[in-house]
Amino acid sequence: MPQLELVDIRANYGDLAVLERVTFSVEKGEIISLIGPSGSGKSTLLRVLVGLLPPAAGTVRLDGQAVDYHSKAAVRLVRSRMAIVFQQYNLFQNMSVLANVTIAPVRVKGQPAAEAEAYARKLLDRVGLGHKLDAYPDQLSGGQQQRVAIARALALRPEIVLLDEVTSALDPELVNEVLDVIRLLAADGMTIFFVSHEMAFVREVSSKVFFMDKGHVVESGTPAQIFDAPRQPRTREFVSKILRH
Amino acid sequence: MLQQIIDQAPKFFGYYNVLFLLQAFAATFLLSLAGCVLGFALGFVLAVTRRTADWRLAPLRVVMIVFTEAFRRIPFLVTLMLVFFAFQALKLDVSMFAVALFSVCLIATAFITEIVRAGLDSVHRNQWDAAAAMNFGYLETLRYIVVPQAWKVMLPPAFSFFVLFIKDTALASQIGVVELTFAGKVLANKGFPAALTFGTVLVLYFVLSWPLARFGRWMGVKLAPTRTR
Numbered sequence: 296m297p298q299l300e301l302v303d304i305r306a307n308y309g310d311l312a313v314l315e316r317v318t319f320s321v322e323k324g325e326i327i328s329l330i331g332p333s334g335s336g337k338s339t340l341l342r343v344l345v346g347l348l349p350p351a352a353g354t355v356r357l358d359g360q361a362v363d364y365h366s367k368a369a370v371r372l373v374r375s376r377m378a379i380v381f382q383q384y385n386l387f388q389n390m391s392v393l394a395n396v397t398i399a400p401v402r403v404k405g406q407p408a409a410e411a412e413a414y415a416r417k418l419l420d421r422v423g424l425g426h427k428l429d430a431y432p433d434q435l436s437g438g439q440q441q442r443v444a445i446a447r448a449l450a451l452r453p454e455i456v457l458l459d460e461v462t463s464a465l466d467p468e469l470v471n472e473v474l475d476v477i478r479l480l481a482a483d484g485m486t487i488f489f490v491s492h493e494m495a496f497v498r499e500v501s502s503k504v505f506f507m508d509k510g511h512v513v514e515s516g517t518p519a520q521i522f523d524a525p526r527q528p529r530t531r532e533f534v535s536k537i538l539r540h
Numbered sequence: 541m542l543q544q545i546i547d548q549a550p551k552f553f554g555y556y557n558v559l560f561l562l563q564a565f566a567a568t569f570l571l572s573l574a575g576c577v578l579g580f581a582l583g584f585v586l587a588v589t590r591r592t593a594d595w596r597l598a599p600l601r602v603v604m605i606v607f608t609e610a611f612r613r614i615p616f617l618v619t620l621m622l623v624f625f626a627f628q629a630l631k632l633d634v635s636m637f638a639v640a641l642f643s644v645c646l647i648a649t650a651f652i653t654e655i656v657r658a659g660l661d662s663v664h665r666n667q668w669d670a671a672a673a674m675n676f677g678y679l680e681t682l683r684y685i686v687v688p689q690a691w692k693v694m695l696p697p698a699f700s701f702f703v704l705f706i707k708d709t710a711l712a713s714q715i716g717v718v719e720l721t722f723a724g725k726v727l728a729n730k731g732f733p734a735a736l737t738f739g740t741v742l743v744l745y746f747v748l749s750w751p752l753a754r755f756g757r758w759m760g761v762k763l764a765p766t767r768t769r
Contacts, residue, residue, distance in 0.1 A: 345673050374675045385670035389688040398684060399674040431767055451674065 304353035331507035346370040378448035382460040386432040418446040438469030564723030579648020587656035611650035640712035659694030692764035699756030
């Protein structure tokens with residue numbers, strides 16, 4: 296049974312259709328990269344999955360169970376299993392690094408503070424920020440903030456991690472420090488959705504690549520299929536443009 | 541004039557006059573305190589309720605919007621009269637002080653609601669998204685994430701409003717509430733030099749608003765510290 300299954304998912308922003316008939320399934324531990332031009336619906340798809348934008352139609356199944364995105368309880372359950380990391384990090388500006396990582400486990404999940412803190416320290420060590428526990432987000436570089444955001448997402452022990460253009464707001468030099476962290480996650484066997492324009496990295500880590508355009512998944516396949524032998528003309532056009540330089 | 545003030549001062553600061561001034565000071569103090577504390581508490585509740593997405597609260601939200609928009613535009617004196625006649629029409633026999641107290645709370649609530657709303661709106665949408673994605677509820681998001689970041693935007697206008705507002709309580713004298721300005725008028729009418737009576741009233745207003753402004757600055761440092769990189 297696939298871990299996550301989407302059937303005919305549609306989503307709108309007001310009158311604007313942003314996702315149309317998106318259908319696919321994902322096995323546990325897969326690393327799914329979503330590529331495509333801006334505005335193609337990649338980020339929207341992640342927002343739909345985590346319930347920030349309820350789907351207008353279609354079904355999402357998590358471990359075979361259909362998710363009702365209009366039920367608060369169902370959305371809570373989904374969010375307890377999936378964590379999202381945003382392009383702009385979205386760290387809580389009023390909290391230190393350590394507090395950012397421990398607040399949800401303690402306040403939402405009711406973990407004892409000491410336990411949450413120990414785990415947070417471990418995660419922050421792993422992303423290379425064990426020495427920045429007391430710093431505030433505005434005292435960190437973009438790359439450091441994004442690594443804190445990843446640690447914060449992991450602190451909730453999700454089964455699926457959604458990474459929404461996590462490197463697009465970063466200086467080129469800082470991109471690699473974030474990608475290194477994602478490599479670690481991939482090695483852990485976590486299911487990952489990765490929206491990105493880092494094509495070399497997508498090719499390296501993905502088990503599947505989905506090419507999206509105008510709200511549709513135009514084509515999906517292994518990185519080799521998508522990058523070396525795309526079947527759809529639109530995919531071919533996109534890939535030839537981005538691989539040219 | 542100075543000679544006149546010096547001559548009259550011992551009589552002016554006689555036991556009954558001082559008692560009278562202290563009573564008036566207490567009235568101004570109570571009106572200000574009620575306005576600030578209740579106004580802030582109610583304004584906060586209103587702003588928070590107004591922001592909810594729950595459709596069941598929609599009628600309540602409309603009432604709140606009409607309330608804040610109306611009472612921020614009506615002059616304080618008109619509000620006082622309105623409340624006064626509303627109580628009369630309802631045949632509620634309450635003191636003038638109660639009328640003033642009620643009016644003061646209405647006005648303060650309307651203004652503070654707007655200040656709190658602006659403060660909450662100043663916190664970036666992405667903070668709400670991040671909190672929602674981590675399963676924080678509406679009130680938890682407010683408590684742990686949004687309100688702590690909104691203090692910086694809410695406190696300065698809130699306290700400058702409070703300081704203005706203390707002075708506005710003087711209008712309660714118009715319906716016969718014995719507060720500071722009223723007491724000043726009474727004593728001036730008794731023949732004490734205007735410079736002496738209103739000078740004393742001025743000092744007493746200052747005694748009220750100065751600590752309040754200091755308290756506002758202290759709250760700012762406490763709740764919205766500025767960090768240096």
